[in-house]
Amino acid sequence: MRRLARGLAALALFGVPAAASEDLVSGLSQDTVEITSNYTGTDIVVFGAIEHLEDAGVNDVVVIVRGPDANMTVRKKDRVAIIWLNRDQAVLQGLPSYYYLASTRPLSAIAARDTLQRYGIGVGNLAPEKIISHHDPEPFRQALIRHKEQDGLYGETPAGVEFLSPTLFRVHVPVPATVPRGQYNAEVYLFRDGNVISAQSTPLFIDQTGLERRLYNFAHSSPMSYGVSTVLMAMFLGWLSSVLFRRNN
């Protein structure tokens, strides 16, 4: 969110006409993802169209779905005597909890590195807003990205933008089972000759619903009753089993 705002400010600063966003329209297959009891991850589709397509110049589309920012602690294990334990740590603030990018071509072919960095485009170009660490933070940042990629929470598909016609495109965005809840943003960037000429952002909400939501709220709003309920449930089931199995004998 913040980064997009910064990006758009940069857009204005570099003298690109604001009306440029009329070149691009985009939307989502759904504006909410509901985490239900059998939720195992899903796919959402970001689609869009480029209008007033000019033949002059090279057009590229980059689609990013960004999760809410989070503060993350990265810890590094070290051997102390014979035991491996967490020693050094770095707190990285303001990195997205989820990040998926699809583009028409590899990012390095689309724009210069400093342009990509300015908009936070590309997993490798994500920079935390603040780092609290006594050590060189770079290995910690890379470890965080590696972890997120393994968990399917950060991803990049260089040829993930599928063109259905010269102007109409769509992107399948995988949303794994472990996504954090919150407000997401689907951002679509239109590049021409290495410059952002248009950008659009659409919000997307991911949240628990139904019973899961109620249980989560119950656990956080009245933890005492929640804990007592869990204990009563345990006691009831324990008692029930002793009654049921006694009759069977």
Add this chain to the structure above:
Amino acid sequence: MEIYLPIAEMSVHWLIILGMGAAVGFLSGLFGVGGGFLLTPLLIFYGVPSAVAVATTASHITASSISGAITQWRKRALDLKMGLVMSGGGLVGTVFGVWLFGVMRRSGQMDLVVSASYVVLLGTVGGIMLNESLGALRAVQGGAPPPGRRSGQHLWLHGLPIKMRFRESRLYISVIPPIVIGFFVGALSAIMGIGGGFVIVPAMIYLLRMPTNVVMGTSLFQIIIVTAATTILQATSNFAVDIVLALFLIVGGVVGAQLGVRAGERLRGEQLRLLLALLVLAVAIRLLFGLVVEPGELFSVATVAP
């Protein structure tokens, strides 16, 4: 079918969780232990965050201890006064343990402390049990009678001040040792997600010199009080209890426990203790490997609340 755990925030396969509960329940019925020391590591190996694993296992132990306690209560094989005194210490220990748990979780040493306490405790208890059950087996083969309780013997612990009479246990001893034992087990329960039966039972027999017929009922009583308190405190201070996970574990667990009790009736006590000792040592060794072998990934990531 996968189910989504609202507190752990992950999906798990319900059959796996039910099966884990049943397998641990079976062993707990077989050996007469709560089984927390197996369930917590199993859940962690499966990928459940260790905080949720520890906190949720407590409620599983409450459930699996209830039916045993009911049976003992009917037989009046329970020293209620001793149980209450130990639970008093246990509740203070639980509060301390849950506080320590929160501190460790914030400082990133949670996994280390959990693993290290498991290795130390299970290694010690498993080693003692192995040694003892091997000795008992040899004695049985040699035809010597197993050593019984020599009544009237007192340890220096019993002479501490604030003496109290425990009629069912036929003891007149200081309340300090039971309170300290209760405190220690309560803290372990909160940190390790165990009931602590395999610590309380030997402590009652060898330190307090309680008669064996009331040991089982009294320890189950104390375990229920302490694990119930642990569940509530973990829910209120660490938000780490997952009720959906608990439900599946308990349903599997109580059924497994009943089957385990039946299977246990066909095995001899010494053989059971030997098997349990080997199992406890195996878990300890597995966790020890995790601590001393260089991990494939040195970095770990934790999301901190904003």
